[in-house]
Amino acid sequence: MLDFLIKGGVVVEGSGKEPVETNVGIAGDRIVHIGAESPPARTVIDAKGLVVSPGFIDTHAHSEFTLLADGRAEGKLSQGVTAEVNGNCGLSAAPLYGEAFAHREKDCEELGIGERWSTFRDYFFLLEKKGIALNFCTLCGHGNIRASVIGYRDLPPGPEAMEEMRQLLRGAMEQGARGLSTGLIYPPGVYSRTEELVELSRVLAGTAGIYASHMRSEGDALLESIGEVIRIGREAGVRVHISHVKTSGEKNWGKAEEAIGLIEQGRSSGVAVTCDRYPYVAASTDLDTVLPSWVYEGGAEEEVKRLRDPETAARIRKELAVKDDAYWKGVYLSSVVCPENKWMEGESLFAVAEREGKSPLDTLFSLLIAERVRTGAIFFSMSEDNLRKFLSLSYTMIGSDSAVRSFSGPTCSGKPHPRGFGSFPRFVGRYVREERLMGLPEAIRRITGLPAQTFGLRERGVLREGFFADITVFDYGRIIDTATFKDPFRKAEGIRFVFVNGIPAVEEGEFTGSRSGRVL
Secondary structure (H helix, E strand, O other): OEEEEEEEEEEOOOOOOOOEEEEEEEEOOEEEEEEOOOOOEEEEEEOOOOEEEEOEEEOOEOOOOHHHHOOOOHHHHOOOEEEEEEOOOOOOOOOOOHHHHHHOHHHHHHOOOOOOOOOHHHHHHHHHHHOOOOEEEEOEEHHHHHHHHHOOOOOOOOHHHHHHHHHHHHHHHHOOOOEEEEEOOOOOHHHOOHHHHHHHHHHHOOOOOEEEEEOOOOOOOHHHHHHHHHHHHHHHOOEEEEOOOOOOOHHHHHHHHHHHHHHHHHHHOOOOEEEEEOOOOEEEEEHHHHOOHHHHOOOHHHHHHHHHOHHHHHHHHHHHOOOOHHHHHOEEEEEOOOHHHHHHOOOEHHHHHHHHOOOHHHHHHHHHHHOOOOOEEEEEOOOHHHHHHHHOOOOEEEOOOEOOOOOOOOOOOOOOOOHHHHHHHHHHHHHHHHOOOOOHHHHHHHHOHHHHHHOOOOOOOOOOOOOEOOEEEEOOOOOEOOOOOOOOOOOOEOEEEEEEOOEEEEEOOEEOOOOOOOEO
């Protein structure tokens, strides 16, 4: 007997094939029946008029610490997400040694995480021990590797350090990492040269591993940065993936066609290039990314010292003088640590400066110093037309670029980017149903089958007998995001059922509290 029979739904199976109205049967953690027959089942779900698809796969997540703090994962489950690819932008849960370990201590403290670890093996054990509501896989962060070996210093690794970095990556891959990620605007990745990245990526050659990059520039040096990603793929002999592909800054919006052309050239020359993107025109990252990269060297404490030092601060101000009031009006504060600054969350830096009677630069400096540079921000810098162009590429997947959060508990704080609660329903509801950017079968392929293929999630991403029962059932006429920048903690509409490894995580739009997710 089946455990569940999802009956009469419109099955969009994840490979791009046309929909079929049929039944899907689940026994244990597997799909065991797809067809017109109706085998006996303990529970029958009437899916008439609903779409039955593979569970959505978030190709760009940052849930390493939030998922350990609260495994409920409500913000992602409520979008129909059943699996995440973590460890992006050069930052992963492991390896953590030396300065890399010390750097993440604050993350653990702020989220109430008492456990400590250094390896992926130990981290995965903790995740599974605590229980998680969705499936988790991860890349290995280049930032973790570099900081573990040579810290946050602006210097190239010597031969011994390079070999130590290679060994850390090999160990991570053996323990289950899916590839290498870089964050080349963040310390310590910002200090790496292309040759270092090629050399490290060669560890992945001949494996299923992928090189995924938050590039050096998504604006002024966008084209050169795409060229670097393709060069790394070619010289190292690995597949490459461009994280949250975009043209940032209005003066760079005209580069979209040329950027796409470079990617297409790379693909036609034999380099396997894929991308991900979130369906919004605002980015979100640390506020201190507005500073010159030389300010970061040595870590957060050294950064604060430079901001406090009058002579150094004057040099920083001179470099930031090109940013006018219009720029600061587009920078919104998403998270602060100090209780007295909580009122700033959701406000633009310009508005905060006006209220305090200071200039935006004075406000920036005082805030970063008071918060010990642990401040998150949202940046409105992208073009809606270019977003559509990138989403239309057959090799672009959806990645929320967010940490998983829930609607209560330790992760329910601040004014985070709404992409953590709305990316997938927004993509399907707005860009597919309303704007007809592509057909539904292709859209589902982009968020299920293609991600599973790209990141090596075996027997997932497609509805097929014998595959794992990660399934999302939704109302195509109603699916849409409701989260906003002012009120991000809002559930999307239209998600009816979500199964993770055969267990319902969402039933009739409500969370069941199950924790059937696995480390993949």
